[in-house]
Amino acid sequence: MPKPRERQISLLDTPYYHVCSRVVRQAFLCGVDENTGKSYEHRRGWVEARIHQLSQVYSIDVCAYAVMHNHVHIVLYVDTEQAKGWSIEEVLNRWHQLFKGTLLTQQYTSNQPLDKFQLASVDATAEIYRKRLMDISWFMRSLNESIARQANAEDNCTGRFWEGRFKSQALLDEAALLACMAYVDLNPVRAAIAETPEQSSFTSIQLRVKLALKGEQPKPLMPFIGSEKDNISNGLKFTLEDYLTLVDSTGRVIREDKPGAIAKNTEAILTRLHIPTASWLKLTTEFEHTFTGAVGSPQHLTEFTQHVGLKRCHGIANSKQWLNTA
Known part of the structure; x- marks a missing residue:
């Protein structure tokens, strides 16, 4: 039974959340109708453009996103201050x-x-x-209702486009955040609809790569500020170069037809977060299956459970096995 939203979100514990929405009809609503051959790929562009717009309106930054054929993943940062x-x-x-x-x-x-x-x-x-304007539910409402209206108008029909509830996961520490972002950015590679991260259309990683080639970072996305800039609160505490290398290397390891070892500078990030390579690959390929609720170290997960009023600490066993970064 789905948990109430107030038991999935606790800004006292973390401003970072992974959300996912899925369509209720057939996959071709955002892809290709196998029966008629008609393409609805342009709708993925609608979703991406709307995400970019909302990130400039809400006090909610977008860390990562992937618009798939029948669902969308977004990693969000709620900037209450x-x-x-x-x-x-x-x-x-x-x-x-x-x-x-x-x-x-x-x-x-x-x-x-x-x-x-x-x-x-x-x-x-x-x-x-x-x-x-700092509420994740309103952010997702603004995204989903707009896309549903456009799709229904195009199909000349009425009814639901998205499932009634979006999935929400609290990301309680840097390890959980980094693993989830990589999981989201590598979704098209894992689904075999893209060969490389930079070829993954309608994703944050593709946008970051395009702008990185110009020495820039995309305005619709939360910037990487590097771990040395601890005095800057609004930014991802990793370097962009390290993150792009991490995602690319992980993508190569995940794909069986592209064997490779994680590069040394990638290992530095994982070492800093105390994540073994085997755990990292598990997280970035099976994030949603490994964790169905909040994600973080055992200590952070225990504190979150207490703050949101849950009786049981869901996911504690997997947290101890895969994210015990203490």
Whole structure:
């Protein structure tokens, strides 16, 4: 039985989460209809473009994503401090990029005169919007509803496009985060729909590689800032070069037709996180099967279980076996 959302998300323990949504009909809704041969690949582009847009509106950064034929994986970072620092104007302007808001919020952003009671109402509404703009459920709602409307309009039909609930996993430490990001970025390679990470269309890894060739990092994605920049809070505490090497090397090990050893600079990351090579390969090929709920070291998993009010510490055995990084 699915756990309530409040027992899957605890910002007290971690701002990082892995979410996954799946379509309810046939796989060709985002791929190719085997019966008619009609391609719906362009819909994967819709999803990717929407993810990029939402990352610029919400106070939620995208660390990694992979848009597959019948599901989408996203690794998210909830930046609560950024949202708390927004002015009322900033909150309303961001919200109005996605939703109409109320008559009063529209009047406020248009600089129309309002009395003190109307201003108080705007303030209260803005606080509601502020909370929603750092809420993963609202982020996924903004993604899924938009794509469903486009797909239903194209198919000239009504009804559900996505499953009612998206899957959410808390990533409680750096090891869990890195393993999940690599798992997501390598999804197309594991599914044999791409030969290499840079050929994996509609993924964060392809976008990162394209921009890295220009010496840049993509604006829609959370940047890599390197472990030496501990004073910068909003960024992934690894180097981009190390991460790209890690994903490429892991992809080569996973593919049976491309034997290879993990490179020395890749081993440095795993050594720093105390993850044995065998454990790393297990995590990056079977992440969702190994962990069905929150992911992290035994200590972090125990603390998370207590904070969200669960009676049992789900996944503790696998955590001790594969992610005991102490």
